[in-house]
Ligand SMILES: Nc1ncnc2c1ncn2[C@@H]1O[C@H](COP(=O)(O)OP(=O)(O)O)[C@@H](O)[C@H]1O
């Protein structure tokens with residue numbers, strides 16, 4: 001009886017779905033390449049994660065006759081690794097300090113650029129600020145050596161005024177400041193673009209109304225500009241928290257020396273070394289990488305839920 | 317509550333680099349633009365020779381086609397735009413270099429310009445908060461204003477959750493909480509639909525009675541100007557064309573532009589001849605002769621106006637369908653209820669005649685031949701050379 005009643009509904013639904021498909025097919029065709037790329041490079045490789053649960057040797061098929069499943073062995077091995085806590089704290093500290101400086105900086109820069117009276121000056125400054133973004137990582141680290149290396153600019157000055165040369169690249173304490181400040185120097189202008197764009201959408205009438213209301217320049221930034229970019233700030237905040245532990249291995253590896261290994265060995269560099277150098281242990285490396293991704297997903301969910309709870313802004 | 321004096325006010329917008337060249341190129345092309353602002357070496361002159369004395373509690377309306385410099389003038393009074401020349405006095409004090417917030421003015425914008433993240437209450441309270449008025453006093457003033465504007469029930473809402481009309485009420489509320497000396501409004505009703513616009517217009521008339529302050533109101537809509545203003549300032553291309561009460565500018569337009577701008581439907585214009593015979597004047601149009609009224613003759617005489625070709629203007633309201641008169645063919649007859657608007661073709665000229673339905677003997681069909689005429693009392697004669705009303 002029930003099925004007799006409900007059976008027409010799915011047919012109807014299906015018809016509607018087909019109709020929608022026919023109406024929107026140009027759009028579907030347009031997004032197809034993007035979907036294909038995402039599928040090939042982001043979804044298909046997920047299959048490879050299976051080796052995190054195997055006793056895997058390079059060259060083995062992922063799902064073969066002789067696959068040896070080991071459950072969570074690779075994960076427990078990582079948790080018991082002597083490197084576990086140092087890796088976690090190194091990654092976390094590098095990211096959190098980078099975030100504390102790197103997150104507000106573009107916002108402040110965008111607000112200042114927007115408050116600059118001369119549009120021309122603002123444009124020129126913005127172009128200059130964007131420049132460093134296009135420097136490649138290798139060149140960037142090369143520049144760091146030119147400035148802070150044993151025979152770099154800073155040491156030459158120290159030597160000239162009679163001081164002792166210091167090998168900054170061999171000092172653990174210098175690693176994080178060099179890493180974070182250079183990263184932020186490269187990207188503050190680039191990251192500000194999105195806020196500058198949001199600010200240019202603010203109705204000039206609002207500023208004029210505020211001027212007539214007696215607001216000073218600073219009060220206008222606070223009561224007109226900042227609220228206008230707040231939704232953008234929330235979204236960016238959620239996304240950066242989601243990527244908080246997701247630092248890449250390249251730059252740290254380039255800056256790594258035996259002297260700073262204690263702070264410069266990150267989850268990402270460790271994965272790289274385990275999976276691709278020496279005697280590669282790809283199963284172990286995959287397990288560590290997967291663990292790292294899970295942390296990121298959990299952080300993202302927490303950030304999004306919190307934001308949804310306390311403001312109107314969220315990613316989903 | 318203040319007198320406002322504008323003395324020879326001028327605004328020049330300097331060229332942005334590169335703009336001058338573009339303008340020059342365009343000068344070769346045939347001029348088709350509606351706006352013909354004067355362009356000097358310094359830039360575009362948006363407003364010039366603006367002289368106006370506004371009395372305490374007067375409601376002044378600046379009206380004119382878009383681009384004629386109304387907003388610019390208003391923004392100079394507000395202090396949002398620098399005054400390039402001349403003097404602005406509010407209550408006898410020179411205001412040219414006084415900061416906007418110290419001019420004791422408030423302004424309502426066309427697009428409301430409310431703070432989107434603040435509630436209606438906070439929007440209205442913002443200026444008072446900034447000037448550190450005690451909390452309970454702010455509360456009293458905001459609620460009072462909300463009461464006047466009938467928005468008390470929306471005080472906790474964000475502007476996003478309000479309709480256009482409600483938003484404009486909030487914008488007006490934000491302006492009146494401060495009890496400004498001068499209230500400035502820049503096309504406050506333009507973003508509303510026709511019905512709401514009529515409602516809000518009535519609302520502003522009521523508001524004006526309650527808050528009793530000096531108003532300067534900008535609009536491009538002559539109906540709004542006529543219904544709201546104590547006096548109307550009609551502008552064109554940066555110049556004042558005429559200042560007067562609605563009645564004055566309607567009955568005695570200073571020139572052809574004012575005559576065409578004020579009044580709906582638009583005034584009918586004819587090529588005619590003004591003929592002077594001693595102390596008497598009459599106009600000849602299409603072989604049809606109309607004697608001007610004694611008052612008109614007196615004014616023309618005072619100016620020693622001689623016989624000359626003129627542009628004759630007669631309002632559709634003042635044109636009658638008669639047995640004799642200028643012959644024409646009916647093109648369209650628009651039934652408006654209490655009257656019919658006849659669109660006539662008189663020898664290739666479009667003429668509109670309003671016929672009250674009560675007096676109508678017959679219904680009009682396309683192609684009917686109709687004669688029309690008018691009285692000397694309502695005929696306006698404009699110089700062919702200067703477009704000025706010869707009575708002025
Ligand atoms: N910031 C500006 N720079 C240059 N020209 C301007 C500027 N603002 C307005 N104008 C020009 O001044 C003239 C008058 O503008 P406005 O006062 O806004 O006219 P409206 O009577 O429609 O309110 C217009 O022709 C406009 O193009």
Ligand SMILES: [Mg+2]
Nearest residue numbers: 386387388503
């Ligand atoms: Mg305007």
